[in-house]
Amino acid sequence: MDNNTLAQRDLKVIWHPCTQMQDHESLPLIPIRRGHGAWLEDFNGNRYLDAISSWWVNLFGHTNPRISAAIQAQLHNLEHVILAGFTHEPIIELSEKLTRITPAGLTRCSFADSGSAAVEIALKMSFHYWQNQGRKNKTRFISLTNSYHGETLGALSVGDVALYKDTYQALLLDTIHVKSPDCYHREAGESWADCSLRAFADMERALARHAEEACAVIIEPLVQCAGAMRMYDPVYLARLREACDKYQVHLIADEIAVGFGRTGTMFACEQAGITPDFLCIGKGLTGGYLPLSVCLTNDDVYAAFYDTYATRKAFLHSHSYTGNPLACAAALATLDIFNENDVIGENKILSEHMRRACAHISEHPHVAEVRQTGMILAIEMVKEKNGRKPYPWQERRGLAVFRHALDHGAILRPLGDVIYFMPPYVIRPEEIEQLAKIAWEGINIATKE
Numbered sequence: 001m002d003n004n005t006l007a008q009r010d011l012k013v014i015w016h017p018c019t020q021m022q023d024h025e026s027l028p029l030i031p032i033r034r035g036h037g038a039w040l041e042d043f044n045g046n047r048y049l050d051a052i053s054s055w056w057v058n059l060f061g062h063t064n065p066r067i068s069a070a071i072q073a074q075l076h077n078l079e080h081v082i083l084a085g086f087t088h089e090p091i092i093e094l095s096e097k098l099t100r101i102t103p104a105g106l107t108r109c110s111f112a113d114s115g116s117a118a119v120e121i122a123l124k125m126s127f128h129y130w131q132n133q134g135r136k137n138k139t140r141f142i143s144l145t146n147s148y149h150g151e152t153l154g155a156l157s158v159g160d161v162a163l164y165k166d167t168y169q170a171l172l173l174d175t176i177h178v179k180s181p182d183c184y185h186r187e188a189g190e191s192w193a194d195c196s197l198r199a200f201a202d203m204e205r206a207l208a209r210h211a212e213e214a215c216a217v218i219i220e221p222l223v224q225c226a227g228a229m230r231m232y233d234p235v236y237l238a239r240l241r242e243a244c245d246k247y248q249v250h251l252i253a254d255e256i257a258v259g260f261g262r263t264g265t266m267f268a269c270e271q272a273g274i275t276p277d278f279l280c281i282g283k284g285l286t287g288g289y290l291p292l293s294v295c296l297t298n299d300d301v302y303a304a305f306y307d308t309y310a311t312r313k314a315f316l317h318s319h320s321y322t323g324n325p326l327a328c329a330a331a332l333a334t335l336d337i338f339n340e341n342d343v344i345g346e347n348k349i350l351s352e353h354m355r356r357a358c359a360h361i362s363e364h365p366h367v368a369e370v371r372q373t374g375m376i377l378a379i380e381m382v383k384e385k386n387g388r389k390p391y392p393w394q395e396r397r398g399l400a401v402f403r404h405a406l407d408h409g410a411i412l413r414p415l416g417d418v419i420y421f422m423p424p425y426v427i428r429p430e431e432i433e434q435l436a437k438i439a440w441e442g443i444n445i446a447t448k449e
């Protein structure tokens, strides 16, 4: 088997995610034969450094021996069982551990199979909570501009990435969008904290105005990942927590992308010392092995649904593969790796390597900014450095960097004109330097004339 044969078979039968399929008339589709550590290998023997953790899911490398063994062991006992009326050891152990490692006060785990589905649970639970409390006017959600929470209709409604959303507008919930605390737009000399606080005035106004009709505010703590890796200061989260309490509006933290160490702490909310009313996690939860997501919440929310059957207060949401034991086994092995190694401490060293390896890129005449939060580093390409004028999106400059990187053994799938590294934690310092070099050369080529 070679790349070409497989790609041709694929293109006859598969409709790929987030892809204009016509692109593959010129852009090769790459069949992957195997993965090991931070590397993937195709059927022609080319190797690629997986700098984006296969869409932000992989934490400890491909075919990680520990996680693979845990799944294999679980396979001998139980592959799956209905979770309504039944339970199993892996999900009990995982839930106990999750309630221990997440911010204090999150005591209940509802399971689903994708990040989007966990967001749907949070939205429905928050709405339903207020219904059960007799607050029938609470029917709307507040979210940030440039946010992303998934692709199902509810999750899409609270998101704000035009590219994914505009077409479906007529189908979506009427959401209140509030100015993002995104620090890319800070003024000259302004600190991240000041910039984020300035944006908070908009949130405060929206909460004051819509408190009676708002169920919850949903945010991505610290980094709006799909929104081109835009970043903000933890002080915003601290203020938001206070304001949500004041106005009796839930706070939903979507840590599907930023959870499990990506921002430098196990969960991004820790950096603001807050506990959300709902915490959505997914992606890295299973180390990048199997689809699994969780919506955690607190005793107060749980109690509002707990009553006799006839009151019809129960949360009757479900998914067929809810709490799949194989996925739970992968998640438990992933948490074991965190537990037995100082992953967060070692990542501090790696993220410092990333910072140093990429510092010079901010001097590039077509780079507006190199920004970083923990293990996420992003490079914003622009047409004009002065005034940060972007390239027309039709030029697809980021795609040129992607192509260059593929030819040089790295996967740097950009978000528009933003090139970013969000690598598995098993990446080595010399591999980070290699990535920085490939990114620099790619940006040179992409920004020529």
Ligand SMILES: *Cc1c(COP(=O)(O)O)cnc(C)c1O
Pocket (backbone or CB within 6 Å): 114, 115, 116, 117, 119, 148, 149, 150, 151, 220, 225, 226, 254, 255, 256, 257, 258, 282, 283
């Ligand atoms: C990826 C992502 C989701 C959606 O998760 P899926 O598993 O792709 O459905 C939701 N929120 C954030 C912040 C994400 O990055």
